[in-house]
Amino acid sequence: MNGTASAMLGSLAWMALVLFASPLVEGVMRKVKAVIHSRKGPPIVQPYLDLAKLLVKEDLAGAPGLVARLAPPAAFACVLAAAFLVPVGVSPPAAGAGDLFVFIYLFTLSSACVMAAGLAHASPFSHLGSSREMMMVLTAEAVIVVSLIAVAVAGRGAVPASLGAAGFHWSSLLVLVCYLFAMQALLGKLPFDIPEAEQELMEGPFIEYSGPSLALFKWTFYMKQLVLGALFFHLFVGWPRIAGWGALGALGNLVITFGAVLALSLVVVLVDATNPRLRIDQSLRFFGVLIGVAAVGAGLAAFGW
Amino acid sequence: MAEASTLLSMLRARLGPRLLQGTTLDQSGAVLAEVPRAELRDAASFVHSGLDARFVISVGTDCRPAGDGFRVDHVFSQDRRKTWILLRAYAPADDPSVPSITPLVPAAGWAEREFQDLLGIRAEGHPDPRRLVLPDDWPEALHPLRRDVPYDVHPEPASGTAPPLAAPPDGAMAVPIGPFFPVLEEPVFIKVFADGEEVVGLDYRGFFNHRGIEKLGDSKLTYNEVPFVAERICGICGFVHSTAYVQALENAAGIEAPLRARYIRSIVLELERIHSHLLWLGIAGHILGFDTVLMQAWRIREPVMWLMERMTGNRKSYGMNLVGGVRRDVPKGEHAEILRVLERVEKEWRKVVEAVLEDATLLMRLSKVGVLSTLTARELGSVGPTARGSNRPIDVRIDHPYAAYDRIEVKGVWKESCDAAGRTLVRLEEALESIRQVRQLLAEMPDGPLMHVFDEALPPGREGVSAVEAGRGEVIHYVMTGEDARPYRWRVRAPTYANLQALSASLQGMSIADVPITLGSMDPCFSCTERMQVLDVRSGDVRVYSPGELKQMARAAGRGRGRR
Numbered sequence: 001m002n003g004t005a006s007a008m009l010g011s012l013a014w015m016a017l018v019l020f021a022s023p024l025v026e027g028v029m030r031k032v033k034a035v036i037h038s039r040k041g042p043p044i045v046q047p048y049l050d051l052a053k054l055l056v057k058e059d060l061a062g063a064p065g066l067v068a069r070l071a072p073p074a075a076f077a078c079v080l081a082a083a084f085l086v087p088v089g090v091s092p093p094a095a096g097a098g099d100l101f102v103f104i105y106l107f108t109l110s111s112a113c114v115m116a117a118g119l120a121h122a123s124p125f126s127h128l129g130s131s132r133e134m135m136m137v138l139t140a141e142a143v144i145v146v147s148l149i150a151v152a153v154a155g156r157g158a159v160p161a162s163l164g165a166a167g168f169h170w171s172s173l174l175v176l177v178c179y180l181f182a183m184q185a186l187l188g189k190l191p192f193d194i195p196e197a198e199q200e201l202m203e204g205p206f207i208e209y210s211g212p213s214l215a216l217f218k219w220t221f222y223m224k225q226l227v228l229g230a231l232f233f234h235l236f237v238g239w240p241r242i243a244g245w246g247a248l249g250a251l252g253n254l255v256i257t258f259g260a261v262l263a264l265s266l267v268v269v270l271v272d273a274t275n276p277r278l279r280i281d282q283s284l285r286f287f288g289v290l291i292g293v294a295a296v297g298a299g300l301a302a303f304g305w
Numbered sequence: 306m307a308e309a310s311t312l313l314s315m316l317r318a319r320l321g322p323r324l325l326q327g328t329t330l331d332q333s334g335a336v337l338a339e340v341p342r343a344e345l346r347d348a349a350s351f352v353h354s355g356l357d358a359r360f361v362i363s364v365g366t367d368c369r370p371a372g373d374g375f376r377v378d379h380v381f382s383q384d385r386r387k388t389w390i391l392l393r394a395y396a397p398a399d400d401p402s403v404p405s406i407t408p409l410v411p412a413a414g415w416a417e418r419e420f421q422d423l424l425g426i427r428a429e430g431h432p433d434p435r436r437l438v439l440p441d442d443w444p445e446a447l448h449p450l451r452r453d454v455p456y457d458v459h460p461e462p463a464s465g466t467a468p469p470l471a472a473p474p475d476g477a478m479a480v481p482i483g484p485f486f487p488v489l490e491e492p493v494f495i496k497v498f499a500d501g502e503e504v505v506g507l508d509y510r511g512f513f514n515h516r517g518i519e520k521l522g523d524s525k526l527t528y529n530e531v532p533f534v535a536e537r538i539c540g541i542c543g544f545v546h547s548t549a550y551v552q553a554l555e556n557a558a559g560i561e562a563p564l565r566a567r568y569i570r571s572i573v574l575e576l577e578r579i580h581s582h583l584l585w586l587g588i589a590g591h592i593l594g595f596d597t598v599l600m601q602a603w604r605i606r607e608p609v610m611w612l613m614e615r616m617t618g619n620r621k622s623y624g625m626n627l628v629g630g631v632r633r634d635v636p637k638g639e640h641a642e643i644l645r646v647l648e649r650v651e652k653e654w655r656k657v658v659e660a661v662l663e664d665a666t667l668l669m670r671l672s673k674v675g676v677l678s679t680l681t682a683r684e685l686g687s688v689g690p691t692a693r694g695s696n697r698p699i700d701v702r703i704d705h706p707y708a709a710y711d712r713i714e715v716k717g718v719w720k721e722s723c724d725a726a727g728r729t730l731v732r733l734e735e736a737l738e739s740i741r742q743v744r745q746l747l748a749e750m751p752d753g754p755l756m757h758v759f760d761e762a763l764p765p766g767r768e769g770v771s772a773v774e775a776g777r778g779e780v781i782h783y784v785m786t787g788e789d790a791r792p793y794r795w796r797v798r799a800p801t802y803a804n805l806q807a808l809s810a811s812l813q814g815m816s817i818a819d820v821p822i823t824l825g826s827m828d829p830c831f832s833c834t835e836r837m838q839v840l841d842v843r844s845g846d847v848r849v850y851s852p853g854e855l856k857q858m859a860r861a862a863g864r865g866r867g868r869r
Contacts, residue, residue, distance in 0.1 A: 037599075039600055124479065124480045197594070199487055276664075277595075278669070279670065279816055279818045280816070280818065281502075
């Protein structure tokens with residue numbers, strides 16, 4: 001098998017993993033959460049059943065207009081595209097197609113789709129949800145950006161860089177923590193599920209969505225989990241990684257990545273299950289501090305720490 | 306009784322000849338002071354400020370059959386003197402109105418609107434005379450609690466009516482909390498006005514579940530049937546209602562339940578408080594998205610429910626109370642099991658308390674949220690943990706001892722922080738205090754009969770009032786005896802009725818995110834306020850519907866042919 005075909009296969013495998021294994025991560029998280037709750041919990045495949053059910057249901061339009069209709073597939077596509085920029089140990093799926101900034105753009109765009117979806121409807125809950133989403137994106141995503149820059153600086157000493165592992169630096173430890181918190185927020189997990197806030201806003205921007213559109217939004221979030229998790233693994237851990245062995249090695253790397261994401265999801269769900277939801281002002285203050293911390297990390301990285 | 310005569314002489318000194326009648330109402334020593342209608346506002350102001358009594362509720366009564374027109378009683382509580390004060394005035398049948406006391410006693414706002422709705426006694430000068438209880442499509446001139454209106458009257462429903470709620474102020478957005486909202490288990494409509502995330506005002510419409518239980522008590526049920534219906538007013542703390550009712554009637558009839566029965570009432574009441582507070586913490590956790598608290602609190606609570614089932618035959622709605630005593634004993638052989646469950650609950654609950662106190666994030670969401678000052682809590686008549694979390698040292702068990710609370714030690718719990726955190730800490734500690742009380746009650750319970758003979762042939766016109774400290778606060782029942790072994794008037798006030806009126810004050814300047822937990826921290830029980838029940842109104846029978854039947858009824862209702 002030649003290199004190109006192997007890269008193609010690897011890319012396809014990664015795409016399949018992102019698409020079809022991401023609900024499994026959610027299923028595991030729900031199960032773990034249930035255990036923390038002293039509950040039996042739903043079967044691990046429940047997210048698949050949820051998606052299947054929603055996908056065959058009627059799609060009730062909560063508002064007329066293209067924005068409301070296109071926001072869910074657009075958000076979905078953005079995250080899927082971003083996934084291709086994450087090197088996961090198969091030959092980088094879309095090597096050279098984009099760098100750190102494209103990744104950030106795509107991720108922000110998917111959040112923007114969520115905001116637009118909320119604003120396209122007339123519900124005060126979706127509007128409040130969208131304005132909260134905006135505030136969360138401006139802060140939590142900024143933390144991710146600074147973290148990525150810090151890693152890039154540590155690794156290559158130059159920005160922009162493609163998403164690449166930096167190897168170990170002391171600054172990484174600082175940045176790693178910042179990244180984890182921001183990831184928790186971008187995944188809509190407690191204590192940062194403020195835009196959706198079931199008990200306050202009844203899912204905020206998503207309140208008017210049903211059927212396949214809602215399924216796409218849910219799926220988007222499942223994929224985000226996998227992509228951000230894989231990126232974390234790649235940026236801050238980066239090992240063990242199989243070099244060579246062609247397609248088999250690539251497949252092995254995917255399995256390792258998936259296992260790592262599952263392990264990371266345990267941390268995410270643990271934080272999720274042991275915290276109440278913050279108020280938006282409390283969250284803004286928190287991430288404001290975190291941006292500073294990540295910036296310090298970037299500064300340290302620039303000095304070679 | 307000594308306190309009653311002191312209060313009476315103070316009233317006499319102030320009101321002079323304007324005090325038409327000054328006497329004690331019942332064997333509890335409640336003071337009854339009758340004034341001319343025109344003097345009602347002045348007298349109420351004196352009772353409220355001069356006697357430092359807290360407004361509790363108003364009772365409107367249709368006395369036209371006896372030729373007395375309409376009667377209004379404003380019930381106050383002088384907590385330090387452990388005495389109820391009923392301020393009474395009559396309005397002639399052809400001019401059913403009394404001066405509103407709400408401008409001077411803000412806590413009376415809802416109570417006056419209620420007798421305005423249900424009895425058609427106008428509260429002249431009320432600052433907000435909109436409908437409170439009756440549905441928006443209910444006919445203007447039909448006042449269901451009047452004696453000449455049958456209990457099963459069904460006016461034709463009208464369409465196109467809507468609650469007359471205020472419009473949001475300029476620049477603010479209306480956020481509808483309800484009528485159905487995920488964390489509110491019952492229908493209520495709170496229209497919150499928000500400027501961005503900040504709450505700048507609200508308007509309220511509730512009573513969607515009003516089923517007219519008081520009316521049933523006046524027209525269909527007999528003295529000893531009422532406790533079973535009263536217990537179904539609330540789906541969480543029903544026993545407080547049946548206890549308050551039987552005690553009020555005992556006070557009216559001048560009988561006293563045997564001591565052992567009173568101990569048993571206290572035991573069941575405290576067990577009910579324990580499971581109510583555990584339930585509350587779970588819901589509060591859920592409101593904040595902290596479902597681990599919900600699941601663990603309810604897991605800890607469950608053995609208490611099993612215990613209740615073992616003791617009374619039911620997880621809820623125990624059916625223990627009758628006028629004059631209780632129907633079932635708590636035999637010696639059961640004590641070990643009760644103590645075993647309590648020990649387990651206490652152990653786990655202490656862990657929960659510890660975890661909550663150490664959880665900085667949780668405290669961040671509770672501190673300085675839903676702030677209700679001590680003064681506002683008094684002015685608006687807040688009760689229970691809502692008042693005690695605002696540093697109001699009121700607790701019916703201490704202020705108006707009933708059942709066996711005069712025999713045991715009762716430690717009141719109050720906190721100074723005046724916010725949701727204070728209300729939380731009050732409940733956390735009260736559950737532990739209740740466990741201690743049950744232990745003491747079990748250890749000291751005397752032997753003896755369970756029931757005092759109660760003769761249903763009571764002379765009409767005897768009155769009694771009694772209150773019980775429920776998990777959510779003070780439940781008060783007023784009963785006036787009538788003909789045919791049934792009350793002439795039975796009045797119920799659940800704690801949420803008093804506490805919900807403080808919602809607006811405690812939400813000012815809060816964030817939208819704080820609305821659910823502020824509301825939740827008052828532990829609202831809307832249906833309790835609205836006196837709802839699952840009951841066949843036609844026959845007065847309580848019946849259980851199978852899931853199949855319920856489905857059929859729901860479908861029938863969907864086709865527009867359901868029972869109203």
